[in-house]
Amino acid sequence: DVKVTQSSRYLVKRTGEKVFLECVQDMDHENMFWYRQDPGLGLRLIYFSYDVKMKEKGDIPEGYSVSREKKERFSLILESASTNQTSMYLCASSPTSGGVLEQYFGPGTRLTVT
């Protein structure tokens, strides 16, 4: 089974702190994604990556950056956390080949910025 793990289930940070959210997948997938999930808005794509050291902006990249130094790991960085970044953050991965490119999700990190 594909496994996507996220470093924390719950996180509380103060405004202005630098925050790192880590995601690791164990299925050698090329593609990795970061979403935020908010009530009534569904999932919104923040950033994604097709390969090591590659990154592409999604729909809402402002206030975020990412890092992908190794194929299995994709980090989301909040340079200076703000209260409007309080949300559930979901990481996902998918293969590049092999039929329909289903995404596999981690359990999520619920981040609260106070």
Add this chain to the structure above:
Amino acid sequence: GNSVTQMEGPVTLSEEAFLTINCTYTATGYPSLFWYVQYPGEGLQLLLKATKADDKGSNKGFEATYRKETTSFHLEKGSVQVSDSAVYFCALSDQHTGNQFYFGTGTSLTVIP
């Protein structure tokens, strides 16, 4: 562009009732369609998928048929259980936009005994 619209919730049903959650889509190419489920406190899990018109995806008693003529992919289950209480997301993936997914806003389902 690509987008997914699904019925707003929340939906509350009694056990053994029939479930329909509507989903329609807009796509520039030939999308694959998905239903994901999110149980409380967990991430999203794939429930079922369909890759071309008239395909029917099915899993755990849930079904959805890819209708190109109506651009729809409605989720149905004949008899819901309490354990089906979750949030359901309709999504599409379009070959023209690579591996990006487009999700609906989610529909919360509560099944009461």
